[in-house]
Amino acid sequence: MDSITALFTKDTAASARQVRASDIAHDLLRSLIHGGELGPGDLLPPERDLASYLAISRTALREALRVLEAEAYVVTKVGAKGGTRVADTPALERLYVGWLETNSSRVKEVAEVLVVLEKTAAALAAQRYRPEDLARLNAARIPPNTTGSELTRRHTDFHAALAICAHNAVIADTIAKLRREVFLPVGFLNARRRARIVEEHERIFAAVRDRNPEAAASEMSKHMPIGYLSEPEWEPAEIPSS
Ligand SMILES: [Zn+2]
Secondary structure, eight states: OHHHHHTTSHHHHHHHSOOOHHHHHHHHHHHHHHHTSSOTTOBOOOHHHHHHHHTSOHHHHHHHHHHHHHTTSEEEEOSTTOEEEEOOHHHHHHHHHHHHHHTHHHHHHHHHHHHHHHHHHHHHHHHHOOHHHHHHHHHTOOOTTOOHHHHHHHHHHHHHHHHHHHTOHHHHHHHHHHHTTOOOOGGGBOHHHHHHHHHHHHHHHHHHHTTOHHHHHHHHHHHTTTTTSSOOOBOOOOOOOO
């Protein structure tokens, strides 16, 4: 029995500890900001609606927002024109630089694994895609001059579509999980960086379409280090319009 009991000693017990609803909401909102789906200055839905979308109590939501505000991810204003907004670009840029410094070794490790998985996904995609997969990848191509959350969304869609083309659920799930760890709102990087992302996706698309696995992997390896380990290059600050 002792060996069975040992299964439930502190390591296992810690992993089974109940995670609080406010922590889950906090992590979800932060990952949406990290990914750029929620962009600088975006107004969050009213508290009542947001609590209902997340299926948590308003008390738990308030706690999550309080922590996000203390971390400077969001700003809350009271009054008629009040509400909670994502922080502005300069504030997010500071958070990004701080996050990169604090998490540099983890980010390196995540980036190393992502490069391998994304290259493999690109090569497999070129070999295995079906016509309907390619239509989906085609729809996720980024038109030139796309910016902000729209660019971020298409960027994520493109990588997800590529993983679908590869027909390997383990690769697709692992890529999606690792991408949620990374703080990279691509749509808010500067114009030069954005143009590079668009171009690189076009080259990956062409290699996959032409069923050229070597070229697809090689174009992906040129694309992948983007943003992870280099100096962040952000769009100059903009004042939210409302
Ligand atoms: Zn990309």
